[in-house]
Amino acid sequence: HAWYSEAQEAARVGHLGLVTDLRAAVADNQLQMWLQPKFSLATGQAIGAEALVRWQHPVRGFVSPAEFVPFAEQTGHITLVTQWMLQQALATLSSWATLYPHLSIAVNVSTRDLQDPGFAVRVKDMVCASGINPKRLRLEITESGLMDDTRRSIALLHALCDIGLPLSIDDFGTGYSSLVQLVDLPFRELKIDGRFVQRALAERKAETIVRISITIGLSLGMGVVAEGVETAEQVAFLRNCGGTIVQGYHLARPMPVEACTAWLQRS
Numbered sequence: 001h002a003w004y005s006e007a008q009e010a011a012r013v014g015h016l017g018l019v020t021d022l023r024a025a026v027a028d029n030q031l032q033m034w035l036q037p038k039f040s041l042a043t044g045q046a047i048g049a050e051a052l053v054r055w056q057h058p059v060r061g062f063v064s065p066a067e068f069v070p071f072a073e074q075t076g077h078i079t080l081v082t083q084w085m086l087q088q089a090l091a092t093l094s095s096w097a098t099l100y101p102h103l104s105i106a107v108n109v110s111t112r113d114l115q116d117p118g119f120a121v122r123v124k125d126m127v128c129a130s131g132i133n134p135k136r137l138r139l140e141i142t143e144s145g146l147m148d149d150t151r152r153s154i155a156l157l158h159a160l161c162d163i164g165l166p167l168s169i170d171d172f173g174t175g176y177s178s179l180v181q182l183v184d185l186p187f188r189e190l191k192i193d194g195r196f197v198q199r200a201l202a203e204r205k206a207e208t209i210v211r212i213s214i215t216i217g218l219s220l221g222m223g224v225v226a227e228g229v230e231t232a233e234q235v236a237f238l239r240n241c242g243g244t245i246v247q248g249y250h251l252a253r254p255m256p257v258e259a260c261t262a263w264l265q266r267s
């Protein structure tokens with residue numbers, strides 16, 4: 001038995017509409033790639049940026065990724081978004097080639113992409129056609145994204161790693177069996193979820209989790225990124241934990257590509 005709720009039904013229909021619109025959005029240039037810089041605490045310099053999708057819907061207005069990405073993942077439309085974001089990221093890396101040849105861009109990859117056996121070959125072809133050094137294109141994978149078909153996901157992640165793309169484990173500590181994945185998968189970077197970072201100064205347990213995550217990442221020879229850094233106090237705490245990369249509103253918000261390029265020029 002289930003209770004029928006009008007509000008729930010309206011939300012479901014609303015989301016179904018969204019997903020239909022998403023196909024048009026990709027074709028009509030309603031999507032935008034925004035970039036949020038990441039900084040090395042050791043050098044104080046920007047080392048790259050994360051690509052975050054933004055959707056300006058003609059009727060609904062701004063639709064946040066938290067709203068449409070999970071539904072696009074369920075329906076499989078997310079693969080269109082990923083493809084589009086990879087193209088934008090590679091185009092931006094090309095345009096940065098003379099000014100910022102050392103910077104990388106990280107694209108978020110979804111469960112659905114990892115279930116598509118042709119994904120690695122497509123990415124390889126795109127990277128080859130762009131002439132970009134694959135080291136400059138990072139892929140961020142969320143832990144929950146690995147759960148569906150583990151064997152196939154593992155093979156695909158190794159294929160992506162063989163192309164030379166650095167892989168990051170996103171939202172570390174919020175999914176399942178994260179430690180197993182660190183052993184089995186070729187991750188080069190660990191991203192600590194912002195919710196742990198934001199609670200670390202007030203809560204002993206969160207602080208311990210951040211410290212231990214940093215130790216795990218560094219001990220395994222990975223880069224460690226603290227996400228969601230919102231205050232100078234959090235930066236000081238992370239500096240004290242040693243060796244991290246930071247990303248968050250305190251340093252820079254996500255912004256359109258042109259704004260990010262101008263911002264990099266100023267900083």
Ligand code: C2E
Pocket residue numbers: 036051052053064065066069078081082085108109110140142170171194227228229230247248249250254
């Ligand atoms: P994520 O990959 O963990 O991205 C980080 C999120 O934290 C972004 O939210 C970013 O805007 C936000 N953020 C950055 N700094 C701060 C901060 O200091 N404080 C707080 N409270 N938040 C901060 P956004 O852009 O809304 O994206 C949400 C999630 O949607 C992403 O989490 C990612 O899982 C997914 N997503 C975004 N773009 C894409 C995409 O192109 N493809 C896929 N598959 N997923 C995407």
Ligand code: MG
Pocket residue numbers: 050108140170
């Ligand atoms: Mg991410």
Ligand code: MG
Pocket residue numbers: 170171191193194227
């Ligand atoms: Mg994250």
